[in-house]
Amino acid sequence: MTELNNLWLTETIRLREEHAGPLDDLEANRLARAAGGDLPSRIKRRALWLAERDGLATALKHWLQGARLALIVLAILAVISGAGLAFAALGQAPVNVFWALGSLLGLNLILLLSWALGLIFAGEHGASLGRLWLWLSEKLARDAKAAQLAPALLLLLQRQKLNRWAIGVLVNSLWLLAMVSALVILLMLMATRRYGFVWETTILSADTFITVTQALGALPALLGFNVPTVDMIRASGDSALNIESARQAWATWLVGVLLVYGVLPRLLLAGFCLWRWKAGQAALKLDLNLPGYAQLRERLMPSSERLGVSDAAPTQLHRVESGVSEQQTDGALLVGIELDDDRPWPPNLPKNVSNAGILDSRESRQKLLEQLSRFPPARLAIACDPRRSPDRGSLALIAELARSAGATRVWLLQAPPGEALDAERLGDWHVALQQLELPFADCMPLNWLEKGHD
Structure with a gap:
C-alpha cells in the first residue's frame, strides 16, 4: 500500500470518528504503541488496523478499481468526442478551413483558457469533471463504505493544494486524448478521401485571412509543416483549387495547426500538472493540529499512556488471524x-x-x-x-x-x-x-x- 493510501485511510478514520464518535480502538492503540515510532507513524498504524478491521481497506481497493473503470469510461468518451470533432470539421464539401479549425480547436481552446484562469485565481476550475470522476468511481466501486473515502481524499489533497494538480492531470489528459483522436481521424479521412479547401467571408477582406493563415502557420512551419502561399490563399477565397499542391498545403496546414495548438499544449500541461502532483505527494503529511489527531497523542505516546473508554461492541465478530509469526x-x-x-x-x-x-x-x-x-x-x-x-x-x-x-x-x-x-x-x-x-x-x-x- 502506498504512502498516499495510508494517509488517505488515516484521514478517513479521522472523519469517521469526527462524525460518528470514537471507535473501539483499545487493541489498535496497544499495537501502535508496541510498534513504536513517532506520533504520525503511530496514528497511521492505528488507523490502518482500524481500517482493516472495519472493512475500509477493502473498500479502498474497490474504490480504486471503480476509479480505474471510471477513467476508462471517460477515456472512451474522450476518444469518441475527438473523432466527432474530426468528422464535423471535414463534414462539408468543400471544406471551409476556418470553420473546420473552429470545430477542431474552438471548444478546446475556450476550456483551456477557462481552466488556466481558474487555476490562477481559484484553483478549483475543472472540479465538475473531477466530481464526475469521483461520482463514477463511487458508483462503480459498489461498496457502501467507499462513500466515506472521497471526502477524506479531497480534504487531504486540499491542505497541500494538490487537488488542482490532480484535476489538471485528469482534465488535460482527457483533452489530450480527444485531440490525438481528432488528429488520427483527420489524417485517416485525408488519406482516404479527396478534400477541397476554401474560405468564405462577407465582411472581412482577403488580406485579413492571409494574415491570420500565415500567423497560425508560423509555429507549425518551424516543425516542417507547409503554409499555403499568398496566391493559394487568395485563390481559395473564390472556390476550392483543383490543384494537388494546394490541397496538400491546406491539409498540411490544418494538421500542423491542430498539432501545435491542440495536442502540444495539452501534452505540456498534463506533464506539468503530473510533475507538480508527484512533487506535492512527497510533502503530504498529517496535520497533527486537527482535534482528531491531537487527542490521540495522550493515548499513543508512551509518556502519556492511559486507558480510554471502549465504544459499543461491533455488530459482528471478526475472524481471528494471528498477528505474530x-x-x-x-x-x-x-x-x-x-x-x-x-x-x-x-x-x-x-x-x-x-x-x-x-x-x-x-x-x-x-x-x-x-x-x-x-x-x-x-x-x-x-x-x-x-x-x-x-x-x-x-x-x-x-x-x-x-x-x-x-x-x-x-x-x-x-x-x-x-x-x-x-x-x-x-x-x-x-x-x-x-x-x-x-x-x-x-x-x-x-x-x-x-x-x-x-
Missing part, C-alpha cells in the same frame, strides 16, 4: 477469563507452561495484552466458564488475545460437582467460537500446551 513466539501460557472464586486456580501446570492468572478487570486485561505485545507466546490456552453467556465483550477479548499468540485454544470448563451446564448456553459458546475459528474443548489441552501437539 513463529519466529516471534516462545513458550506456553494459560489464562482464565472472569472465573468464579469457587473454582480452584491455577491447575497443576508443567514447568514450561506459565500461568497468566484470571482476567477480571480492565486493568488486568490491558496489562496482559501489553505483555503479549512484547512477548507473544507460541501457544495460548484460554479458560472460560460456559455458565456465563458468551457476551461480545468476552468474545472480543478472546479474539484479541488470540491475535497476540502463535496458536490459541479455548478451554470450556466443566460445571462444578452437582451442577449441570445449560445446554443452550453451551451451544451459544460453540457457535461463537466456531465463528472465531478457534478450536475448543471441555478439558485442558495440557499435552498441547506442554509439547505443542496432542
Whole structure:
C-alpha cells in the first residue's frame, strides 16, 4: 500500500470518528504503541488496523478499481468526442478551413483558457469533471463504505493544494486524448478521401485571412509543416483549387495547426500538472493540529499512556488471524477469563507452561495484552466458564488475545460437582467460537500446551 493510501485511510478514520464518535480502538492503540515510532507513524498504524478491521481497506481497493473503470469510461468518451470533432470539421464539401479549425480547436481552446484562469485565481476550475470522476468511481466501486473515502481524499489533497494538480492531470489528459483522436481521424479521412479547401467571408477582406493563415502557420512551419502561399490563399477565397499542391498545403496546414495548438499544449500541461502532483505527494503529511489527531497523542505516546473508554461492541465478530509469526513466539501460557472464586486456580501446570492468572478487570486485561505485545507466546490456552453467556465483550477479548499468540485454544470448563451446564448456553459458546475459528474443548489441552501437539 502506498504512502498516499495510508494517509488517505488515516484521514478517513479521522472523519469517521469526527462524525460518528470514537471507535473501539483499545487493541489498535496497544499495537501502535508496541510498534513504536513517532506520533504520525503511530496514528497511521492505528488507523490502518482500524481500517482493516472495519472493512475500509477493502473498500479502498474497490474504490480504486471503480476509479480505474471510471477513467476508462471517460477515456472512451474522450476518444469518441475527438473523432466527432474530426468528422464535423471535414463534414462539408468543400471544406471551409476556418470553420473546420473552429470545430477542431474552438471548444478546446475556450476550456483551456477557462481552466488556466481558474487555476490562477481559484484553483478549483475543472472540479465538475473531477466530481464526475469521483461520482463514477463511487458508483462503480459498489461498496457502501467507499462513500466515506472521497471526502477524506479531497480534504487531504486540499491542505497541500494538490487537488488542482490532480484535476489538471485528469482534465488535460482527457483533452489530450480527444485531440490525438481528432488528429488520427483527420489524417485517416485525408488519406482516404479527396478534400477541397476554401474560405468564405462577407465582411472581412482577403488580406485579413492571409494574415491570420500565415500567423497560425508560423509555429507549425518551424516543425516542417507547409503554409499555403499568398496566391493559394487568395485563390481559395473564390472556390476550392483543383490543384494537388494546394490541397496538400491546406491539409498540411490544418494538421500542423491542430498539432501545435491542440495536442502540444495539452501534452505540456498534463506533464506539468503530473510533475507538480508527484512533487506535492512527497510533502503530504498529517496535520497533527486537527482535534482528531491531537487527542490521540495522550493515548499513543508512551509518556502519556492511559486507558480510554471502549465504544459499543461491533455488530459482528471478526475472524481471528494471528498477528505474530513463529519466529516471534516462545513458550506456553494459560489464562482464565472472569472465573468464579469457587473454582480452584491455577491447575497443576508443567514447568514450561506459565500461568497468566484470571482476567477480571480492565486493568488486568490491558496489562496482559501489553505483555503479549512484547512477548507473544507460541501457544495460548484460554479458560472460560460456559455458565456465563458468551457476551461480545468476552468474545472480543478472546479474539484479541488470540491475535497476540502463535496458536490459541479455548478451554470450556466443566460445571462444578452437582451442577449441570445449560445446554443452550453451551451451544451459544460453540457457535461463537466456531465463528472465531478457534478450536475448543471441555478439558485442558495440557499435552498441547506442554509439547505443542496432542
